[in-house]
Amino acid sequence: MSAVRDELSRRRFLQLAGGGIAVLVTLEAGWLAAQEHRSAYPTDFNAYLLIGADGWVTVYSGKIEMGQGVMTSLAQMAAEELAVDVASIDMVLGDTDRCPTDMGTFGSLTTRMFGPALRAAAADARSVLLELAAERLGVPKERLIASRGVVTVSGAESRHVSYGELSRGQHIVRTVGEAAVLKAAKDFEVMGRSLARVDARDKVTGAAKYTADVRLPGLEYAAILRPPAHGATLKRLDASSAARLPGVTVVQRDELVAVLHADAAAAATALERVDAEWTVPEPAVDTERIADHLQAVAQPKESTRRGDLDGARSRATRLFESTYRKGYVAHAPIETHAALAQMSNGRVTVWASTQTPFPTRDRVAKALGLDPKDVRVITPYVGGGFGGKSADRQAVEAARLAQLSRKPVQVAFSRAEEFFFDAFDPAAVVTIASGLGPDGRIAFWDYCVYGAGERGTAHVYEIPALRIRSGAAMSYDPSVPAPRVHPFAVGPWRAPGANMNVYAVESQMDLMAAAAGADPVEFRLRHLTDQRMRSTLQSAAAAFGWRPAPGPSGRGVGVACSIDAGSYVATMAEVAVDAQSGEILVRRIVCAQDMGVVVNPDGAKMQIEGGLTMGLGYTLAEELRFRGGEILDRNFDTYHLPRFSWVPHIEAVLVANDTIPPQGGGEPSITTTAAVIASAVHDATGARVLRLPMTPERVLAAIAAQRAKRAPA
Amino acid sequence: MNAPVSFRVNGRPTTVSADAGRPLLSVLRGELGLTGAKYGCGIGACGACTVLVAGKAVRACRATLGSVAGKDVTTIEGLATGARLHPLQQAFIDYGAVQCGYCTPGMLLAAHALLHEQTHPSRATIVATLEPHLCRCGAHQRILDAVEAVARTAGDVP
Numbered sequence: 001m002s003a004v005r006d007e008l009s010r011r012r013f014l015q016l017a018g019g020g021i022a023v024l025v026t027l028e029a030g031w032l033a034a035q036e037h038r039s040a041y042p043t044d045f046n047a048y049l050l051i052g053a054d055g056w057v058t059v060y061s062g063k064i065e066m067g068q069g070v071m072t073s074l075a076q077m078a079a080e081e082l083a084v085d086v087a088s089i090d091m092v093l094g095d096t097d098r099c100p101t102d103m104g105t106f107g108s109l110t111t112r113m114f115g116p117a118l119r120a121a122a123a124d125a126r127s128v129l130l131e132l133a134a135e136r137l138g139v140p141k142e143r144l145i146a147s148r149g150v151v152t153v154s155g156a157e158s159r160h161v162s163y164g165e166l167s168r169g170q171h172i173v174r175t176v177g178e179a180a181v182l183k184a185a186k187d188f189e190v191m192g193r194s195l196a197r198v199d200a201r202d203k204v205t206g207a208a209k210y211t212a213d214v215r216l217p218g219l220e221y222a223a224i225l226r227p228p229a230h231g232a233t234l235k236r237l238d239a240s241s242a243a244r245l246p247g248v249t250v251v252q253r254d255e256l257v258a259v260l261h262a263d264a265a266a267a268a269t270a271l272e273r274v275d276a277e278w279t280v281p282e283p284a285v286d287t288e289r290i291a292d293h294l295q296a297v298a299q300p301k302e303s304t305r306r307g308d309l310d311g312a313r314s315r316a317t318r319l320f321e322s323t324y325r326k327g328y329v330a331h332a333p334i335e336t337h338a339a340l341a342q343m344s345n346g347r348v349t350v351w352a353s354t355q356t357p358f359p360t361r362d363r364v365a366k367a368l369g370l371d372p373k374d375v376r377v378i379t380p381y382v383g384g385g386f387g388g389k390s391a392d393r394q395a396v397e398a399a400r401l402a403q404l405s406r407k408p409v410q411v412a413f414s415r416a417e418e419f420f421f422d423a424f425d426p427a428a429v430v431t432i433a434s435g436l437g438p439d440g441r442i443a444f445w446d447y448c449v450y451g452a453g454e455r456g457t458a459h460v461y462e463i464p465a466l467r468i469r470s471g472a473a474m475s476y477d478p479s480v481p482a483p484r485v486h487p488f489a490v491g492p493w494r495a496p497g498a499n500m501n502v503y504a505v506e507s508q509m510d511l512m513a514a515a516a517g518a519d520p521v522e523f524r525l526r527h528l529t530d531q532r533m534r535s536t537l538q539s540a541a542a543a544f545g546w547r548p549a550p551g552p553s554g555r556g557v558g559v560a561c562s563i564d565a566g567s568y569v570a571t572m573a574e575v576a577v578d579a580q581s582g583e584i585l586v587r588r589i590v591c592a593q594d595m596g597v598v599v600n601p602d603g604a605k606m607q608i609e610g611g612l613t614m615g616l617g618y619t620l621a622e623e624l625r626f627r628g629g630e631i632l633d634r635n636f637d638t639y640h641l642p643r644f645s646w647v648p649h650i651e652a653v654l655v656a657n658d659t660i661p662p663q664g665g666g667e668p669s670i671t672t673t674a675a676v677i678a679s680a681v682h683d684a685t686g687a688r689v690l691r692l693p694m695t696p697e698r699v700l701a702a703i704a705a706q707r708a709k710r711a712p713a
Numbered sequence: 714m715n716a717p718v719s720f721r722v723n724g725r726p727t728t729v730s731a732d733a734g735r736p737l738l739s740v741l742r743g744e745l746g747l748t749g750a751k752y753g754c755g756i757g758a759c760g761a762c763t764v765l766v767a768g769k770a771v772r773a774c775r776a777t778l779g780s781v782a783g784k785d786v787t788t789i790e791g792l793a794t795g796a797r798l799h800p801l802q803q804a805f806i807d808y809g810a811v812q813c814g815y816c817t818p819g820m821l822l823a824a825h826a827l828l829h830e831q832t833h834p835s836r837a838t839i840v841a842t843l844e845p846h847l848c849r850c851g852a853h854q855r856i857l858d859a860v861e862a863v864a865r866t867a868g869d870v871p
Binding site: 068334381383386614636 | 850
């Protein structure tokens with residue numbers, strides 16, 4: 001077994017003494033091509049599944065567990081197709097020596113993309129086991145029943161053989177494509193059931209190890225010199241007084257300056273003795289000026305055009321022009337980035353809190369001048385990622401320091417480093433011009449997003465004339481000279497771009513519904529022919545107890561719809577707005593989601609609730625303050641995450657749909673949070689808040705602007 | 714130079730020779746290898762490092778080694794009794810209150826301190842107690858449900 005666990009390759013597997021059955025899955029390119037946004041997906045997607053001579057099942061996946069529950073849901077999928085207990089499955093995740101290549105855990109892709117591969121592997125393994133059992137028991141395969149790791153002869157229950165007995169002494173390696181026959185949803189025994197997370201026990205006892213919990217003999221902790229601002233250059237450096245401290249090693253190579261010590265606190269103290277002077281460029285943008293900057297430098301390109309936009313615009317009877325804005329938002333996982341690296345015999349092993357073990361392996365290899373096969377990345381439990389643990393500066397730094405110092409080294413970011421090096425959710429501006437025709441239907445839609453990317457801009461609503469433009473999505477490349485779009489790194493943040501786009505799209509829908517004197521749900525249904533969206537919206541309305549009325553009704557109820565990661569979402573919320581303070585109190589949220597076949601209903605609800613709750617942050621409070629490349633918010637004393645008192649009662653409703661395979665669950669709900677709360681705030685006050693987060697000041701300003709508009713001239 | 718500091722960790726007598734001003738979190742994670750208490754912010758603003766000192770919830774990143782001299786310190790590793798989970802731990806599993814799990818030890822110990830003080834706290838009291846604790850995954854509703862379920866059960870929680 002141990003040889004297999006070192007490196008599961010076809011050749012090595014066949015050399016095993018104990019034997020077993022391994023199934024490798026390669027999904028054909030054609031299958032991937034059928035998926036939308038193919039370029040975002042890996043093309044070498046595959047899975048390994050091993051049934052050892054002891055009957056124990058091991059699933060190897062390059063995916064990682066960061067709280068989204070894939071360790072459990074993947075085990076459920078394998079258990080279902082293989083007909084074994086979940087408890088008899090061992091999940092090996094995110095280890096580049098032992099797992100098949102994988103691009104990373106992001107985009108709500110694990111269930112959608114890895115799930116079918118894993119199910120195919122498990123289904124094929126079961127088929128092999130049934131064949132072996134048929135031979136062993138001398139009965140046709142059709143007469144056999146596989147259940148809980150045992151094959152039994154139908155009608156002769158005393159005749160049975162276990163998977164372990166069947167796989168012992170076998171040296172079977174199979175490669176399957178997508179052809180494996182998967183179980184139909186109606187036959188599910190393990191999938192479709194709520195199962196407590198397999199990692200929960202370790203997490204409530206403290207047994208679960210995260211990267212910074214890993215200890216190695218002789219481990220040294222690094223404290224690394226950091227610039228005061230992005231774009232700053234080192235003018236002068238004197239590390240001599242730090243170097244004189246007992247137990248301190250100063251490592252300096254190019255821009256990497258670090259002090260190492262066997263005690264983390266001592267390393268941090270020593271770093272304070274490093275004397276550095278920096279040249280900081282004059283700030284060109286800041287928290288308030290970023291919107292104008294984005295509109296000036298992000299050059300929009302047309303991505304969608306349909307119908308006669310100019311003609312429809314000239315015929316529209318009501319015209320609506322709005323500009324929506326948002327600032328930068330931090331990922332702020334509670335676990336900061338951490339990595340440990342150890343060199344041994346020309347190879348380096350890196351433990352890293354990362355969403356992308358294989359790309360991290362390649363980046364480490366490049367930085368150290370090693371072949372990727374001489375780099376092993378191991379991913380312990382990840383304490384939250386949300387898209388932010390994909391850049392892996394800390395892994396490269398730890399590996400370089402281990403190489404330079406010839407000691408095992410840990411790099412664990414302080415909270416200030418975590419904020420500084422975050423690849424933030426980008427600030428963005430959306431401009432929309434739209435119009436209603438004399439029939440009360442949307443006549444045209446002219447949409448432009450600056451800075452956030454296109455996800456969430458596609459329309460589910462029927463609109464005859466439409467244009468969508470997008471300027472400079474996630475682009476950030478420090479090697480490209482000005483004008484840079486963003487003053488520091490930006491990157492994927494739970495449903496990248498979609499939070500902003502759904503907020504803008506749905507606010508504009510709401511605004512037109514109110515102008516048309518229509519109930520916002522009825523107005524949306526008026527423009528919806530997509531049956532999945534209609535039924536999802538109707539499910540939300542039923543669970544919420546939606547009573548139709550044109551907005552603003554004064555009740556403080558709102559609605560928002562979204563399609564994201566293959567799932568359909570309709571969310572409704574009820575809020576109260578304090579007209580004196582401008583504070584928004586979210587009273588309750590109902591979120592209906594059609595995500596196809598549901599692998600773990602309770603797990604899916606956890607993700608829906610989690611998305612909405614996390615979304616309260618970018619909706620109500622989170623906006624990174626900065627001045628040029630200087631990050632002003634560096635800890636949780638000034639940057640406010642959602643807290644217990646903010647969280648309303650949230651009801652997650654799973655819309656049954658077994659006609660399509662499981663879709664994404666980690667991201668869809670969060671795309672609706674700002675949209676639904678903005679809609680509810682409008683319903684409560686008549687005011688439209690056009691900038692995220694909707695802080696009390698902005699709510700009060702919107703209310704004042706609304707009153708001024710209503711007042712007679 | 715460093716006078717030894719004696720205290721009990723998870724019931725076991727312990728002596729650590731280090732600067733009395735050293736953060737308790739560094740001692741727990743460093744000298745004692747108890748990594749269940751997590752670093753999250755270093756300024757007592759997230760709650761991930763919360764441990765119990767004499768039954769009260771304390772931020773280990775702000776407390777010093779000297780401050781626990783002669784006292785009982787309980788970390789997440791000491792909450793279960795052998796293989797038997799504390800009712801709060803079991804409730805966190807049953808109610809799906811655990812996602813990434815990084816804030817979980819601090820949440821559990823803060824809830825434990827509350828239930829030690831009040832047998833049947835209201836939901837509002839639970840909210841107020843956990844308010845300084847950050848969870849980024851958004852498990853708040855289920856964490857409250859789990860603590861409330863234990864708070865409702867009759868009898869004292871060990």
